[in-house]
Amino acid sequence: MELISNVTLSGDFVEGEITVPAKKLLDICRGLNEGSSIDFSVESNKALLKSGRSKYSLSTLSADDYPNLEDWQGDLEFEIPQSDLKRLIDSTHFCMAQQDVRYYLNGMSLETEDNLIRTVATDGHRLALCRLNYTNATLTNRQVIIPRKGVLEIIRLIEDNDKLVKVQVGSNHIRIFSTDFIFTSKLVDGRFPDYRRVLPKDGDKKIESSKDVLKHAFSRASILSNEKFRGVRLNLSNGELKITANNPEQEEAEEIVDVDYQGDSLEIGFNVAYLIDVMNGLSCEDVRITLADSNSSALIEDSRDDSALYVIMPMRL
Numbered sequence: 001m002e003l004i005s006n007v008t009l010s011g012d013f014v015e016g017e018i019t020v021p022a023k024k025l026l027d028i029c030r031g032l033n034e035g036s037s038i039d040f041s042v043e044s045n046k047a048l049l050k051s052g053r054s055k056y057s058l059s060t061l062s063a064d065d066y067p068n069l070e071d072w073q074g075d076l077e078f079e080i081p082q083s084d085l086k087r088l089i090d091s092t093h094f095c096m097a098q099q100d101v102r103y104y105l106n107g108m109s110l111e112t113e114d115n116l117i118r119t120v121a122t123d124g125h126r127l128a129l130c131r132l133n134y135t136n137a138t139l140t141n142r143q144v145i146i147p148r149k150g151v152l153e154i155i156r157l158i159e160d161n162d163k164l165v166k167v168q169v170g171s172n173h174i175r176i177f178s179t180d181f182i183f184t185s186k187l188v189d190g191r192f193p194d195y196r197r198v199l200p201k202d203g204d205k206k207i208e209s210s211k212d213v214l215k216h217a218f219s220r221a222s223i224l225s226n227e228k229f230r231g232v233r234l235n236l237s238n239g240e241l242k243i244t245a246n247n248p249e250q251e252e253a254e255e256i257v258d259v260d261y262q263g264d265s266l267e268i269g270f271n272v273a274y275l276i277d278v279m280n281g282l283s284c285e286d287v288r289i290t291l292a293d294s295n296s297s298a299l300i301e302d303s304r305d306d307s308a309l310y311v312i313m314p315m316r317l
Contacts, residue, residue: 001150002069003157004182017063020047028056069184074168074175076112076142082158082165082178084132087283088119089155091130091308094277096148097123104190107147110174112139120195126274127195127311128281144169145192150185157183198311200299203290207241208260208303211287215279217255221245222272224253231317232272236291237265245272268294269317275300278310 025047029038032051039050042060049056089108097105100123111118115138118131146154154176158165166177175184221232225245235242239262243255268291279287284302291298294314301309 001153001186002184003153005180016042018042018047019061019063019066020058024058025049069173072170072173074170076140076169077166078112078117078134078137078139079164079166080117080132080134081162083160083162085165085167085176086155086158086160088117088130088132089151089158091281092119092121092128093151093155094281095121095123095126095128095310096151098148100124104145104188104192107145107188108151109143109145109192109195110169111143113141114138120192122193122195125271125313126277127198128278128308129195129199129310130308132307142169143192144174145188145190146174146185147188150174153185154183157181198297199309200290200292200297200311203292203296203299205236205263205266205291206261207236207289207291208286209241209257209289211279211282211284213257214287215276217243217257218272218275218279221253221255222276224251225272229315230271230273231269231315232275233267233269233317235265235267236261238262266291266294268298269315270298270312271315274312278312281310282308 028049032038032054036051041048041050045060047058047060049058093108096108100106102124105123107121109118109120111120112134115134116131117134117139118129120127120129122128157176157178163179168175168177172187172189173184174187175182218232221243222230222245224247225232226247232243232245235244236259239258239260241257241259241261243257244253246252278300282300282302284305286303287300288303289298289300297314298312299309300312
């Protein structure tokens with residue numbers, strides 16, 4: 001990864017470039033009083049910092065020895081508001097795998113297709129997908145995998161506002177241009193799995209409920225779930241969802257939630273942490289959960305907006 005940032009200088013200055021120890025420079029600046037003026041100069045291969053009556057001398061290296069990423073040309077480029085990019089990533093990133101031997105799962109798939117931008121993440125047990133209609137231009141069809149570390153860095157950098165950022169994708173890299181930074185990351189060299197095959201299509205049991213009510217019920221039940229497997233049992237009946245959890249200490253939790261459902265009874269188990277993650281990832285009031293049977297994955301989405309959807313595999317309890 002590479003990150004370039006800039007600041008506008010005040011007063012007189014001389015152009016030049018030098019390499020300094022980043023953490024030491026950051027810690028010095030953090031330690032100075034808010035709003036302090038810093039005078040920075042280079043003399044005899046030392047970087048000198050002065051602020052008031054404080055002085056610091058740092059070691060330096062030639063900027064020519066700094067390992068910049070090689071230049072490359074992007075074959076896909078588009079502009080997008082930071083808030084839209086943030087929503088695409090925030091809605092899916094928590095489903096990325098961590099240190100999985102299937103290295104292509106340790107990241108997020110970014111796809112462009114005509115007038116659509118899509119992000120997908122999965123760890124093999126759950127899947128998150130978010131899509132955005134892009135009306136500025138027709139995009140070329142591309143699918144790339146941004147590594148986990150790069151995704152988490154982008155989340156840290158972008159803000160929830162309407163400022164535009166430019167996204168540039170090449171054969172091996174992705175670059176994001178903002179007025180405040182230029183961020184570059186290598187891409188994962190691999191093929192993302194065909195997630196369309198695992199999207200449930202035949203679910204006939206549709207449950208609607210308040211997202212916050214479900215989230216709080218799942219959170220309370222999780223307290224007494226098995227710390228290793230985190231399983232909860234859902235029992236569905238007309239107008240009611242019963243959530244139960246237990247652990248090896250013979251402790252048990254039971255939560256009953258009123259839901260909008262009319263149909264056959266069903267019992268199914270899930271990892272409660274996955275359910276809570278989805279509830280945290282959705283920014284809506286009501287959610288819809290679609291089920292087929294006790295052995296099929298659940299499809300969870302905003303009851304009024306299908307731009308983001310989540311698939312969770314069931315557990316045997």
